[in-house]
Amino acid sequence: MENLIHLDAKGLVMLLMSAVFVNNYVLQKFLGICPFLGVSKKLDQATGMSIAVIFVMMLATAVTWPIQHYLLDPHGFGYLQTIVFILVIAALVQLVEIILKKYIPSLHSALGVYLPLITTNCAVLGVTILNISSQYDFVSSLINSLGSGLGFFLAMVLFSGVRARMDGGDTPEAFKGLPITLVAASIVSVSFFGFAGVIERLFS
Amino acid sequence: MKKLGILLKGIIKENPVLVLVLGTCPTLAVSTQASNAIGMGLAATIVLICSNIAISALRNVIPDKVRIPCYIVLIAGFVTIVQMLVRAFAPALNESLGIFLPLIVVNCIILGRAEMFANKNTVLDSALDGIGMGLGFTLALFAMATIREILGSGTWFGMEIPVLIDNNISIMTLAPGGFFVFGCLIALVNKISKGKAIKKEDFGCKGCPSAVACGKLKGTESGKESEA
Amino acid sequence: MNSIGKDFVKPILVLTLICLLISAALAFTNQKTAPIIAAAEKAAAEAARQEVLPEADSFTLMELEGLPSTVTEVYRADNGAGFVFMLTAKGYSGDMKLICGMDADGKITDCNTLLQSETKGLGTKTTLPEFRQQFAGKDSSLSGVETISGATISSKAYLGAIKDAFTAYETAKGAA
Secondary structure, three states: OOOOEOOOHHHHHHHHHHHHHHOOOOOOOOOOHHHHHHOOOOHHHHHHHHHHHHHHHHHHHHHHHHHHHHHHHHHOOHHHHHHHHHHHHHHHHHHHHHHHHHHOHHHHHHHHHHHHHHHOOHHHHHHHHHHHHOOEOHHHHHHHHHHHHHHHHHHHHHHHHHHHHHOOOOOOHHHOOHHHHHHHHHHHHHHHHHHHHHHHHHHO | OHHHHHHHHOOOOOOOOOOOOOOHHHHHHHOOOHHHHHHHHHHHHHHHHHHHHHHHHOOOOOOHHHHHHHHHHHHHHHHHHHHHHHHHHOHHHHHHHHHHOHHHHHOHHHHHHHHHOHHHOOHHHHHHHHHHHHHHHHHHHHHHHHHHHHHHHOEEOOEEOOOHHHOOOHHHHOHHHHHHHHHHHHHHHHHHOOOOOOOOOOOOHHHOOOHHHHHHHHHHOOOHHHHO | OHHHHHHHHHHHHHHHHHHHHHHHHHHHHHHHHHHHHHHHHHHHHHHHHHHHOOOOOOEEEOOOOOOOOOEEEEEEEOOOOEEEEEEEEEOOOOEEEEEEEEEOOOOEEEEEEEEOOOOOOOHHHHHOHHHHHOOOOOOOOOOOOOOOOOOHHHHHHHHHHHHHHHHHHHHHHHHO
Protein backbone atom coordinates (compact mmCIF):
# COMPACT_ATOMS: atom_id res chain seq x y z
CA MET A 1 0.00 0.00 0.00
CA GLU A 2 2.94 2.36 0.45
CA ASN A 3 4.40 4.64 -2.22
CA LEU A 4 1.03 5.38 -3.81
CA ILE A 5 0.76 8.74 -5.57
CA HIS A 6 -1.74 11.06 -3.84
CA LEU A 7 -2.75 14.13 -5.82
CA ASP A 8 -4.33 17.36 -4.63
CA ALA A 9 -7.21 19.03 -6.48
CA LYS A 10 -4.93 20.84 -8.93
CA GLY A 11 -3.01 17.66 -9.59
CA LEU A 12 -6.23 15.79 -10.31
CA VAL A 13 -7.41 18.44 -12.78
CA MET A 14 -4.03 18.31 -14.49
CA LEU A 15 -4.16 14.50 -14.58
CA LEU A 16 -7.63 14.62 -16.12
CA MET A 17 -6.68 17.21 -18.73
CA SER A 18 -3.47 15.50 -19.74
CA ALA A 19 -5.21 12.11 -19.97
CA VAL A 20 -7.73 13.64 -22.38
CA PHE A 21 -5.38 15.76 -24.49
CA VAL A 22 -1.69 14.98 -24.03
CA ASN A 23 -1.64 11.23 -23.43
CA ASN A 24 -4.70 10.52 -25.53
CA TYR A 25 -5.25 6.76 -25.43
CA VAL A 26 -6.16 6.35 -29.06
CA LEU A 27 -4.04 8.93 -30.82
CA GLN A 28 -0.87 8.94 -28.71
CA LYS A 29 -0.80 5.61 -26.87
CA PHE A 30 -2.38 3.41 -29.57
CA LEU A 31 -4.90 1.74 -27.27
CA GLY A 32 -8.36 0.92 -28.58
CA ILE A 33 -7.53 1.28 -32.26
CA CYS A 34 -10.00 -1.40 -33.42
CA PRO A 35 -13.19 0.40 -32.31
CA PHE A 36 -11.59 3.72 -33.29
CA LEU A 37 -11.30 2.53 -36.88
CA GLY A 38 -14.38 0.32 -36.92
CA VAL A 39 -17.11 2.30 -35.18
CA SER A 40 -16.16 5.89 -35.98
CA LYS A 41 -17.99 6.16 -39.26
CA LYS A 42 -21.21 7.64 -37.91
CA LEU A 43 -21.37 10.25 -35.14
CA ASP A 44 -24.19 8.53 -33.20
CA GLN A 45 -22.34 5.20 -33.18
CA ALA A 46 -19.10 6.89 -32.15
CA THR A 47 -20.90 8.61 -29.28
CA GLY A 48 -22.66 5.44 -28.12
CA MET A 49 -19.46 3.38 -28.17
CA SER A 50 -17.51 6.08 -26.32
CA ILE A 51 -20.10 6.45 -23.55
CA ALA A 52 -20.08 2.68 -23.07
CA VAL A 53 -16.25 2.73 -22.92
CA ILE A 54 -16.16 5.57 -20.35
CA PHE A 55 -18.67 3.71 -18.21
CA VAL A 56 -16.87 0.35 -18.35
CA MET A 57 -13.45 1.96 -17.79
CA MET A 58 -14.62 3.70 -14.60
CA LEU A 59 -16.43 0.60 -13.38
CA ALA A 60 -13.49 -1.70 -14.17
CA THR A 61 -11.08 0.60 -12.36
CA ALA A 62 -13.39 0.84 -9.33
CA VAL A 63 -13.37 -2.97 -9.14
CA THR A 64 -9.82 -3.91 -10.17
CA TRP A 65 -8.01 -1.33 -8.04
CA PRO A 66 -9.27 -2.75 -4.71
CA ILE A 67 -8.70 -6.30 -6.01
CA GLN A 68 -5.04 -5.53 -6.77
CA HIS A 69 -4.31 -3.62 -3.56
CA TYR A 70 -6.37 -5.55 -1.02
CA LEU A 71 -6.48 -9.05 -2.49
CA LEU A 72 -3.57 -9.74 -4.83
CA ASP A 73 -0.67 -7.68 -3.46
CA PRO A 74 -0.96 -8.53 0.27
CA HIS A 75 -0.89 -12.24 -0.53
CA GLY A 76 1.87 -12.09 -3.13
CA PHE A 77 -0.44 -12.93 -6.03
CA GLY A 78 0.61 -9.90 -8.08
CA TYR A 79 1.52 -12.15 -10.99
CA LEU A 80 -2.16 -13.11 -11.45
CA GLN A 81 -2.92 -9.48 -12.42
CA THR A 82 -3.46 -9.95 -16.17
CA ILE A 83 -5.63 -13.05 -15.86
CA VAL A 84 -7.77 -11.67 -13.00
CA PHE A 85 -8.27 -8.28 -14.64
CA ILE A 86 -9.38 -9.64 -18.00
CA LEU A 87 -11.84 -12.03 -16.34
CA VAL A 88 -13.20 -9.25 -14.12
CA ILE A 89 -13.70 -7.00 -17.14
CA ALA A 90 -15.39 -9.75 -19.14
CA ALA A 91 -17.70 -10.58 -16.24
CA LEU A 92 -18.47 -6.91 -15.59
CA VAL A 93 -19.41 -6.32 -19.20
CA GLN A 94 -21.76 -9.32 -19.13
CA LEU A 95 -23.27 -8.15 -15.85
CA VAL A 96 -23.84 -4.62 -17.08
CA GLU A 97 -25.50 -5.96 -20.20
CA ILE A 98 -27.86 -8.19 -18.22
CA ILE A 99 -28.75 -5.39 -15.78
CA LEU A 100 -29.35 -2.88 -18.56
CA LYS A 101 -31.48 -5.34 -20.51
CA LYS A 102 -33.67 -6.07 -17.51
CA TYR A 103 -34.04 -2.67 -15.89
CA ILE A 104 -33.23 0.06 -18.43
CA PRO A 105 -34.20 -1.41 -21.82
CA SER A 106 -34.04 1.96 -23.55
CA LEU A 107 -30.40 2.41 -22.60
CA HIS A 108 -29.71 -1.21 -23.50
CA SER A 109 -31.03 -0.74 -27.01
CA ALA A 110 -28.80 2.33 -27.37
CA LEU A 111 -25.57 0.94 -25.87
CA GLY A 112 -26.14 -2.83 -25.82
CA VAL A 113 -24.49 -3.59 -29.14
CA TYR A 114 -21.27 -1.87 -28.10
CA LEU A 115 -20.82 -3.72 -24.81
CA PRO A 116 -19.52 -7.10 -26.13
CA LEU A 117 -16.97 -5.20 -28.24
CA ILE A 118 -15.51 -3.69 -25.09
CA THR A 119 -14.31 -6.94 -23.51
CA THR A 120 -11.56 -7.22 -26.08
CA ASN A 121 -10.93 -3.48 -26.18
CA CYS A 122 -7.35 -3.12 -25.06
CA ALA A 123 -7.98 0.42 -23.81
CA VAL A 124 -10.04 -0.92 -20.90
CA LEU A 125 -7.54 -3.56 -19.80
CA GLY A 126 -4.78 -1.05 -20.54
CA VAL A 127 -6.17 1.65 -18.26
CA THR A 128 -6.65 -0.75 -15.33
CA ILE A 129 -3.09 -2.08 -15.60
CA LEU A 130 -1.58 1.39 -16.11
CA ASN A 131 -3.40 2.71 -13.03
CA ILE A 132 -1.68 0.03 -10.97
CA SER A 133 1.77 0.39 -12.55
CA SER A 134 1.65 4.20 -12.27
CA GLN A 135 0.91 3.69 -8.55
CA TYR A 136 -2.06 6.05 -8.50
CA ASP A 137 -4.25 6.03 -5.40
CA PHE A 138 -7.93 5.13 -5.75
CA VAL A 139 -9.23 8.63 -6.54
CA SER A 140 -6.41 9.40 -8.99
CA SER A 141 -7.04 6.05 -10.70
CA LEU A 142 -10.71 6.88 -11.18
CA ILE A 143 -9.84 10.33 -12.52
CA ASN A 144 -7.26 8.84 -14.87
CA SER A 145 -9.86 6.35 -16.16
CA LEU A 146 -12.40 9.13 -16.64
CA GLY A 147 -9.82 11.21 -18.51
CA SER A 148 -8.79 8.26 -20.68
CA GLY A 149 -12.43 7.53 -21.50
CA LEU A 150 -13.12 11.17 -22.31
CA GLY A 151 -10.00 11.21 -24.48
CA PHE A 152 -11.36 8.18 -26.35
CA PHE A 153 -14.69 10.01 -26.72
CA LEU A 154 -13.00 13.15 -28.05
CA ALA A 155 -10.90 11.21 -30.57
CA MET A 156 -13.93 9.20 -31.77
CA VAL A 157 -16.15 12.26 -32.19
CA LEU A 158 -13.48 14.34 -33.93
CA PHE A 159 -12.58 11.47 -36.20
CA SER A 160 -16.17 10.67 -37.16
CA GLY A 161 -16.41 14.29 -38.35
CA VAL A 162 -13.27 13.88 -40.43
CA ARG A 163 -14.56 10.62 -41.94
CA ALA A 164 -17.89 12.12 -42.88
CA ARG A 165 -15.98 14.66 -44.96
CA MET A 166 -13.74 12.02 -46.52
CA ASP A 167 -16.57 10.17 -48.24
CA GLY A 168 -16.88 12.84 -50.90
CA GLY A 169 -13.15 12.93 -51.65
CA ASP A 170 -11.54 11.50 -54.75
CA THR A 171 -9.30 8.84 -53.19
CA PRO A 172 -6.74 6.88 -55.25
CA GLU A 173 -7.93 3.30 -55.86
CA ALA A 174 -5.35 1.59 -53.65
CA PHE A 175 -5.97 3.95 -50.74
CA LYS A 176 -9.76 3.46 -50.68
CA GLY A 177 -11.22 2.24 -47.39
CA LEU A 178 -8.86 1.50 -44.56
CA PRO A 179 -5.59 3.06 -45.85
CA ILE A 180 -7.00 6.56 -46.31
CA THR A 181 -8.72 6.25 -42.92
CA LEU A 182 -5.33 5.56 -41.34
CA VAL A 183 -3.73 8.50 -43.12
CA ALA A 184 -6.56 10.73 -41.86
CA ALA A 185 -6.02 9.36 -38.34
CA SER A 186 -2.38 10.33 -38.67
CA ILE A 187 -3.34 13.95 -39.38
CA VAL A 188 -5.85 14.07 -36.50
CA SER A 189 -3.09 12.69 -34.29
CA VAL A 190 -0.75 15.54 -35.35
CA SER A 191 -3.40 18.04 -34.27
CA PHE A 192 -3.23 16.66 -30.73
CA PHE A 193 0.39 17.82 -30.42
CA GLY A 194 -1.07 21.33 -30.39
CA PHE A 195 -3.26 20.48 -27.40
CA ALA A 196 -0.25 19.23 -25.49
CA GLY A 197 1.42 22.63 -25.38
CA VAL A 198 -1.78 24.35 -24.25
CA ILE A 199 -2.31 22.05 -21.26
CA GLU A 200 1.31 22.30 -20.22
CA ARG A 201 1.26 26.13 -20.20
CA LEU A 202 -2.08 26.28 -18.37
CA PHE A 203 -0.56 24.68 -15.29
CA SER A 204 3.06 25.73 -15.31
CA MET B 1 1.91 -29.99 -49.22
CA LYS B 2 -1.25 -29.17 -47.31
CA LYS B 3 0.74 -28.74 -44.11
CA LEU B 4 3.11 -26.34 -45.84
CA GLY B 5 0.10 -24.40 -47.07
CA ILE B 6 -1.21 -23.96 -43.52
CA LEU B 7 2.18 -22.70 -42.44
CA LEU B 8 2.68 -20.29 -45.32
CA LYS B 9 -0.78 -18.76 -45.63
CA GLY B 10 -0.34 -16.76 -42.44
CA ILE B 11 2.87 -15.24 -43.66
CA ILE B 12 1.64 -13.73 -46.91
CA LYS B 13 -1.83 -14.59 -48.21
CA GLU B 14 -3.66 -14.19 -44.91
CA ASN B 15 -1.17 -11.97 -43.14
CA PRO B 16 -2.91 -11.14 -39.86
CA VAL B 17 -1.80 -7.50 -39.79
CA LEU B 18 -1.69 -6.36 -43.41
CA VAL B 19 -4.50 -8.47 -44.87
CA LEU B 20 -6.81 -9.42 -41.99
CA VAL B 21 -6.11 -6.10 -40.18
CA LEU B 22 -6.02 -7.67 -36.71
CA GLY B 23 -3.83 -6.66 -33.79
CA THR B 24 -3.49 -3.07 -34.88
CA CYS B 25 -2.74 -1.61 -31.44
CA PRO B 26 0.59 -3.38 -30.79
CA THR B 27 1.51 -3.03 -34.47
CA LEU B 28 1.29 0.75 -34.28
CA ALA B 29 2.71 1.08 -30.80
CA VAL B 30 5.87 -1.03 -30.76
CA SER B 31 7.00 -0.54 -34.36
CA THR B 32 9.28 2.40 -33.54
CA GLN B 33 12.38 0.22 -33.38
CA ALA B 34 13.19 -2.94 -35.31
CA SER B 35 14.46 -4.71 -32.20
CA ASN B 36 11.23 -4.02 -30.29
CA ALA B 37 9.19 -5.27 -33.23
CA ILE B 38 11.09 -8.58 -33.28
CA GLY B 39 10.73 -8.92 -29.50
CA MET B 40 6.99 -8.22 -29.57
CA GLY B 41 6.51 -10.49 -32.59
CA LEU B 42 8.28 -13.40 -30.94
CA ALA B 43 6.44 -12.97 -27.63
CA ALA B 44 3.08 -12.97 -29.42
CA THR B 45 4.15 -15.93 -31.60
CA ILE B 46 5.03 -18.04 -28.56
CA VAL B 47 1.68 -17.22 -26.94
CA LEU B 48 -0.13 -17.95 -30.21
CA ILE B 49 1.55 -21.35 -30.72
CA CYS B 50 0.92 -22.40 -27.10
CA SER B 51 -2.70 -21.24 -27.07
CA ASN B 52 -3.41 -22.85 -30.47
CA ILE B 53 -1.96 -26.17 -29.29
CA ALA B 54 -3.79 -26.09 -25.94
CA ILE B 55 -7.13 -25.07 -27.42
CA SER B 56 -6.88 -27.61 -30.19
CA ALA B 57 -6.02 -30.38 -27.72
CA LEU B 58 -8.95 -29.42 -25.49
CA ARG B 59 -11.42 -28.77 -28.33
CA ASN B 60 -13.51 -31.83 -27.47
CA VAL B 61 -13.40 -31.18 -23.72
CA ILE B 62 -14.43 -27.52 -23.58
CA PRO B 63 -18.22 -27.08 -23.75
CA ASP B 64 -19.35 -24.60 -26.35
CA LYS B 65 -21.11 -22.42 -23.79
CA VAL B 66 -18.00 -21.47 -21.84
CA ARG B 67 -15.48 -21.63 -24.66
CA ILE B 68 -14.67 -17.89 -24.76
CA PRO B 69 -13.93 -17.64 -20.99
CA CYS B 70 -11.86 -20.83 -21.26
CA TYR B 71 -9.86 -19.44 -24.18
CA ILE B 72 -9.32 -16.15 -22.35
CA VAL B 73 -8.05 -17.94 -19.23
CA LEU B 74 -5.69 -20.12 -21.28
CA ILE B 75 -4.37 -17.18 -23.31
CA ALA B 76 -3.98 -14.94 -20.25
CA GLY B 77 -2.08 -17.75 -18.55
CA PHE B 78 0.39 -18.12 -21.42
CA VAL B 79 0.79 -14.35 -21.68
CA THR B 80 1.64 -14.09 -17.99
CA ILE B 81 4.18 -16.90 -18.26
CA VAL B 82 5.83 -15.20 -21.24
CA GLN B 83 5.75 -11.90 -19.36
CA MET B 84 7.52 -13.41 -16.36
CA LEU B 85 10.15 -15.04 -18.57
CA VAL B 86 10.79 -11.76 -20.41
CA ARG B 87 11.12 -9.89 -17.11
CA ALA B 88 13.56 -12.48 -15.83
CA PHE B 89 15.76 -12.96 -18.88
CA ALA B 90 15.27 -9.82 -21.04
CA PRO B 91 14.43 -6.94 -18.67
CA ALA B 92 15.35 -4.33 -21.30
CA LEU B 93 12.70 -5.73 -23.67
CA ASN B 94 10.16 -5.61 -20.83
CA GLU B 95 10.91 -1.90 -20.36
CA SER B 96 10.47 -1.04 -24.02
CA LEU B 97 7.32 -3.10 -24.64
CA GLY B 98 5.75 -1.90 -21.39
CA ILE B 99 1.99 -2.23 -21.25
CA PHE B 100 1.80 -3.98 -24.62
CA LEU B 101 3.29 -7.18 -23.22
CA PRO B 102 0.30 -7.98 -20.93
CA LEU B 103 -2.02 -6.60 -23.60
CA ILE B 104 -1.18 -9.57 -25.86
CA VAL B 105 -4.18 -11.09 -24.02
CA VAL B 106 -6.61 -8.91 -25.94
CA ASN B 107 -4.73 -9.12 -29.23
CA CYS B 108 -7.50 -10.19 -31.59
CA ILE B 109 -5.09 -12.34 -33.64
CA ILE B 110 -4.78 -14.84 -30.80
CA LEU B 111 -8.45 -15.12 -29.85
CA GLY B 112 -9.28 -14.96 -33.55
CA ARG B 113 -7.12 -17.99 -34.43
CA ALA B 114 -8.55 -19.90 -31.47
CA GLU B 115 -12.08 -19.32 -32.74
CA MET B 116 -11.39 -19.72 -36.43
CA PHE B 117 -8.81 -22.44 -36.60
CA ALA B 118 -7.66 -24.15 -33.42
CA ASN B 119 -11.07 -25.27 -32.17
CA LYS B 120 -11.78 -27.23 -35.32
CA ASN B 121 -8.41 -28.56 -36.42
CA THR B 122 -5.84 -31.09 -35.20
CA VAL B 123 -3.08 -30.19 -32.79
CA LEU B 124 -0.37 -30.37 -35.47
CA ASP B 125 -2.28 -28.19 -37.93
CA SER B 126 -3.06 -25.69 -35.18
CA ALA B 127 0.59 -25.51 -34.17
CA LEU B 128 1.61 -24.87 -37.80
CA ASP B 129 -1.11 -22.24 -38.11
CA GLY B 130 0.18 -20.60 -34.95
CA ILE B 131 3.75 -20.54 -36.28
CA GLY B 132 2.63 -19.15 -39.65
CA MET B 133 0.36 -16.47 -38.21
CA GLY B 134 2.95 -15.55 -35.59
CA LEU B 135 5.64 -15.16 -38.21
CA GLY B 136 3.27 -13.14 -40.38
CA PHE B 137 2.64 -10.82 -37.43
CA THR B 138 6.36 -10.55 -36.70
CA LEU B 139 7.16 -9.89 -40.36
CA ALA B 140 4.57 -7.12 -40.68
CA LEU B 141 5.78 -5.52 -37.45
CA PHE B 142 9.35 -5.79 -38.66
CA ALA B 143 8.53 -4.13 -41.99
CA MET B 144 6.72 -1.26 -40.24
CA ALA B 145 9.50 -0.84 -37.70
CA THR B 146 12.24 -0.89 -40.34
CA ILE B 147 10.58 1.95 -42.25
CA ARG B 148 9.84 3.98 -39.13
CA GLU B 149 13.24 3.47 -37.49
CA ILE B 150 15.28 4.22 -40.62
CA LEU B 151 13.28 7.34 -41.55
CA GLY B 152 12.50 8.49 -38.03
CA SER B 153 15.71 7.88 -36.12
CA GLY B 154 18.23 7.25 -38.90
CA THR B 155 19.14 3.93 -37.32
CA TRP B 156 18.39 0.26 -37.87
CA PHE B 157 18.61 -2.14 -34.92
CA GLY B 158 20.34 0.79 -33.21
CA MET B 159 23.10 0.93 -35.87
CA GLU B 160 23.58 4.43 -37.18
CA ILE B 161 23.00 4.97 -40.88
CA PRO B 162 25.20 7.69 -42.37
CA VAL B 163 23.47 10.78 -43.85
CA LEU B 164 20.04 9.69 -42.51
CA ILE B 165 21.12 9.98 -38.88
CA ASP B 166 21.57 13.74 -39.35
CA ASN B 167 18.42 14.14 -41.42
CA ASN B 168 15.90 12.10 -39.48
CA ILE B 169 12.17 12.79 -39.77
CA SER B 170 11.40 12.32 -36.10
CA ILE B 171 7.61 12.46 -36.55
CA MET B 172 7.91 8.96 -38.08
CA THR B 173 8.66 7.51 -34.66
CA LEU B 174 5.75 9.40 -33.11
CA ALA B 175 2.07 8.46 -33.25
CA PRO B 176 1.18 10.20 -36.55
CA GLY B 177 4.04 8.42 -38.34
CA GLY B 178 2.67 5.09 -37.13
CA PHE B 179 -0.79 5.66 -38.59
CA PHE B 180 0.70 7.01 -41.81
CA VAL B 181 3.16 4.17 -42.47
CA PHE B 182 0.49 1.57 -41.62
CA GLY B 183 -1.95 3.18 -44.05
CA CYS B 184 0.66 3.26 -46.81
CA LEU B 185 1.64 -0.39 -46.25
CA ILE B 186 -1.98 -1.56 -46.49
CA ALA B 187 -2.42 0.56 -49.62
CA LEU B 188 0.67 -1.15 -51.06
CA VAL B 189 -0.79 -4.59 -50.33
CA ASN B 190 -4.04 -3.43 -51.97
CA LYS B 191 -2.16 -2.24 -55.03
CA ILE B 192 -0.12 -5.43 -55.42
CA SER B 193 -3.13 -7.70 -55.01
CA LYS B 194 -5.32 -5.35 -57.08
CA GLY B 195 -7.78 -4.83 -54.23
CA LYS B 196 -8.35 -8.55 -53.71
CA ALA B 197 -6.36 -8.92 -50.52
CA ILE B 198 -8.51 -7.11 -48.01
CA LYS B 199 -11.67 -9.10 -47.60
CA LYS B 200 -12.10 -8.63 -43.89
CA GLU B 201 -15.71 -9.72 -43.98
CA ASP B 202 -14.76 -13.04 -45.53
CA PHE B 203 -12.53 -14.28 -42.77
CA GLY B 204 -11.05 -11.75 -40.37
CA CYS B 205 -14.20 -10.75 -38.55
CA LYS B 206 -15.59 -14.24 -38.11
CA GLY B 207 -12.74 -15.06 -35.80
CA CYS B 208 -13.39 -12.08 -33.58
CA PRO B 209 -15.57 -12.94 -30.58
CA SER B 210 -17.32 -9.62 -31.07
CA ALA B 211 -18.30 -10.46 -34.64
CA VAL B 212 -21.95 -10.80 -33.70
CA ALA B 213 -22.07 -7.28 -32.33
CA CYS B 214 -20.14 -6.06 -35.35
CA GLY B 215 -22.76 -7.64 -37.57
CA LYS B 216 -25.48 -5.77 -35.72
CA LEU B 217 -23.60 -2.56 -36.35
CA LYS B 218 -23.22 -3.30 -40.02
CA GLY B 219 -26.96 -3.64 -40.36
CA THR B 220 -27.25 0.07 -39.69
CA GLU B 221 -24.51 1.20 -42.02
CA SER B 222 -23.22 0.25 -45.42
CA GLY B 223 -20.16 -1.42 -43.85
CA LYS B 224 -16.74 0.00 -44.29
CA GLU B 225 -15.13 -3.30 -45.18
CA SER B 226 -17.30 -3.84 -48.21
CA GLU B 227 -15.88 -0.80 -49.94
CA ALA B 228 -12.29 -1.75 -49.19
CA MET C 1 -30.98 -34.70 -14.38
CA ASN C 2 -28.74 -35.69 -17.18
CA SER C 3 -29.41 -32.53 -19.18
CA ILE C 4 -28.79 -30.37 -16.11
CA GLY C 5 -25.44 -32.09 -15.73
CA LYS C 6 -24.61 -31.45 -19.35
CA ASP C 7 -25.83 -27.85 -19.46
CA PHE C 8 -24.63 -26.54 -16.12
CA VAL C 9 -22.26 -28.83 -14.25
CA LYS C 10 -19.88 -29.71 -17.05
CA PRO C 11 -19.19 -26.15 -18.28
CA ILE C 12 -18.59 -24.93 -14.73
CA LEU C 13 -16.42 -27.94 -13.94
CA VAL C 14 -14.30 -27.53 -17.07
CA LEU C 15 -13.85 -23.80 -16.59
CA THR C 16 -12.89 -24.26 -12.92
CA LEU C 17 -10.43 -27.00 -13.81
CA ILE C 18 -8.77 -24.87 -16.49
CA CYS C 19 -8.55 -21.94 -14.07
CA LEU C 20 -6.93 -24.12 -11.42
CA LEU C 21 -4.49 -25.66 -13.89
CA ILE C 22 -3.42 -22.30 -15.28
CA SER C 23 -3.09 -20.80 -11.79
CA ALA C 24 -0.88 -23.72 -10.78
CA ALA C 25 1.27 -23.24 -13.88
CA LEU C 26 1.58 -19.53 -13.10
CA ALA C 27 2.47 -20.13 -9.47
CA PHE C 28 5.18 -22.56 -10.56
CA THR C 29 6.65 -20.16 -13.15
CA ASN C 30 6.48 -17.31 -10.66
CA GLN C 31 8.33 -19.34 -8.07
CA LYS C 32 11.07 -20.08 -10.61
CA THR C 33 11.39 -16.59 -12.09
CA ALA C 34 10.72 -14.29 -9.11
CA PRO C 35 14.23 -14.65 -7.60
CA ILE C 36 15.82 -14.08 -11.03
CA ILE C 37 13.68 -10.97 -11.62
CA ALA C 38 14.49 -9.60 -8.16
CA ALA C 39 18.20 -10.26 -8.66
CA ALA C 40 18.19 -8.63 -12.10
CA GLU C 41 16.41 -5.54 -10.78
CA LYS C 42 18.74 -5.28 -7.83
CA ALA C 43 21.82 -5.64 -10.04
CA ALA C 44 20.49 -3.01 -12.46
CA ALA C 45 19.80 -0.54 -9.63
CA GLU C 46 23.23 -1.18 -8.09
CA ALA C 47 24.92 -0.68 -11.48
CA ALA C 48 23.04 2.60 -12.03
CA ARG C 49 24.21 3.90 -8.64
CA GLN C 50 27.77 2.75 -9.28
CA GLU C 51 27.76 4.57 -12.63
CA VAL C 52 27.00 8.01 -11.17
CA LEU C 53 29.28 7.59 -8.15
CA PRO C 54 32.15 5.36 -9.35
CA GLU C 55 34.28 5.85 -6.24
CA ALA C 56 31.75 4.19 -3.96
CA ASP C 57 32.11 0.52 -3.07
CA SER C 58 28.58 -0.30 -1.94
CA PHE C 59 25.45 1.59 -0.94
CA THR C 60 23.03 1.74 1.98
CA LEU C 61 19.50 3.14 1.78
CA MET C 62 19.05 6.05 4.20
CA GLU C 63 15.86 6.62 6.24
CA LEU C 64 15.32 10.39 6.03
CA GLU C 65 12.44 12.69 6.96
CA GLY C 66 11.37 15.89 5.21
CA LEU C 67 12.81 15.25 1.75
CA PRO C 68 11.46 17.24 -1.23
CA SER C 69 8.70 15.30 -3.00
CA THR C 70 10.87 14.81 -6.09
CA VAL C 71 13.50 12.87 -4.11
CA THR C 72 12.29 9.30 -3.73
CA GLU C 73 15.35 7.58 -2.25
CA VAL C 74 18.75 8.56 -0.89
CA TYR C 75 21.67 6.13 -0.73
CA ARG C 76 24.88 6.64 1.19
CA ALA C 77 28.18 5.23 -0.08
CA ASP C 78 29.50 2.87 2.58
CA ASN C 79 33.07 4.15 2.13
CA GLY C 80 31.97 7.77 2.56
CA ALA C 81 32.51 8.71 -1.08
CA GLY C 82 29.20 10.56 -1.21
CA PHE C 83 25.47 10.10 -1.80
CA VAL C 84 23.20 8.96 -4.61
CA PHE C 85 19.73 10.47 -5.05
CA MET C 86 16.85 8.85 -6.90
CA LEU C 87 14.65 11.58 -8.39
CA THR C 88 11.24 11.66 -10.06
CA ALA C 89 10.54 14.82 -12.03
CA LYS C 90 7.34 15.78 -13.82
CA GLY C 91 8.37 16.06 -17.45
CA TYR C 92 6.51 17.16 -20.54
CA SER C 93 4.64 13.87 -20.87
CA GLY C 94 4.74 11.79 -17.71
CA ASP C 95 7.39 11.22 -15.10
CA MET C 96 11.13 11.27 -15.66
CA LYS C 97 13.13 9.08 -13.33
CA LEU C 98 16.62 10.47 -12.74
CA ILE C 99 19.59 9.46 -10.68
CA CYS C 100 22.21 11.87 -9.36
CA GLY C 101 25.46 11.19 -7.53
CA MET C 102 27.26 13.71 -5.29
CA ASP C 103 30.62 13.48 -3.59
CA ALA C 104 31.11 14.19 0.12
CA ASP C 105 31.64 17.93 -0.58
CA GLY C 106 28.24 18.27 -2.26
CA LYS C 107 29.53 18.47 -5.83
CA ILE C 108 27.77 16.49 -8.54
CA THR C 109 29.81 13.54 -9.76
CA ASP C 110 27.39 12.52 -12.51
CA CYS C 111 23.70 12.23 -13.22
CA ASN C 112 21.65 10.07 -15.55
CA THR C 113 18.15 9.46 -16.87
CA LEU C 114 16.75 6.07 -15.90
CA LEU C 115 13.28 6.31 -17.41
CA GLN C 116 11.49 8.97 -19.45
CA SER C 117 8.70 9.31 -21.97
CA GLU C 118 9.47 12.75 -23.38
CA THR C 119 8.81 13.79 -26.95
CA LYS C 120 11.33 12.06 -29.21
CA GLY C 121 13.87 14.42 -30.72
CA LEU C 122 13.02 17.29 -28.34
CA GLY C 123 12.57 16.34 -24.67
CA THR C 124 14.77 13.29 -25.16
CA LYS C 125 17.71 15.66 -25.65
CA THR C 126 17.98 15.68 -21.84
CA THR C 127 19.36 12.13 -22.16
CA LEU C 128 22.19 13.18 -24.51
CA PRO C 129 25.79 13.28 -23.18
CA GLU C 130 26.12 17.03 -23.97
CA PHE C 131 23.34 17.86 -21.53
CA ARG C 132 24.34 15.29 -18.95
CA GLN C 133 28.04 16.22 -18.87
CA GLN C 134 27.47 19.86 -17.95
CA PHE C 135 26.40 18.81 -14.44
CA ALA C 136 29.64 17.07 -13.46
CA GLY C 137 31.57 19.03 -10.77
CA LYS C 138 28.77 21.57 -10.22
CA ASP C 139 27.74 22.73 -6.72
CA SER C 140 24.26 23.84 -5.63
CA SER C 141 24.46 27.11 -7.61
CA LEU C 142 24.44 25.05 -10.85
CA SER C 143 26.15 28.02 -12.56
CA GLY C 144 26.76 27.53 -16.25
CA VAL C 145 24.16 24.81 -16.71
CA GLU C 146 21.95 25.67 -19.66
CA THR C 147 18.48 24.45 -20.58
CA ILE C 148 17.86 23.11 -24.07
CA SER C 149 15.95 25.30 -26.49
CA GLY C 150 12.95 23.39 -27.82
CA ALA C 151 12.91 21.21 -24.71
CA THR C 152 12.42 23.88 -22.07
CA ILE C 153 9.86 22.02 -19.99
CA SER C 154 11.84 18.78 -19.94
CA SER C 155 15.16 20.43 -19.10
CA LYS C 156 13.61 22.75 -16.50
CA ALA C 157 12.02 19.75 -14.79
CA TYR C 158 15.42 18.04 -14.89
CA LEU C 159 17.13 21.07 -13.33
CA GLY C 160 14.41 21.41 -10.71
CA ALA C 161 14.90 17.81 -9.62
CA ILE C 162 18.68 18.27 -9.41
CA LYS C 163 18.16 21.37 -7.26
CA ASP C 164 15.94 19.32 -4.94
CA ALA C 165 18.74 16.77 -4.73
CA PHE C 166 20.94 19.49 -3.20
CA THR C 167 18.26 20.14 -0.55
CA ALA C 168 18.19 16.41 0.14
CA TYR C 169 22.00 16.44 0.30
CA GLU C 170 21.92 18.88 3.24
CA THR C 171 19.43 16.63 5.03
CA ALA C 172 21.46 13.52 4.28
CA LYS C 173 24.73 15.15 5.38
CA GLY C 174 23.16 16.15 8.67
CA ALA C 175 21.99 12.59 9.27
CA ALA C 176 25.13 10.78 8.14
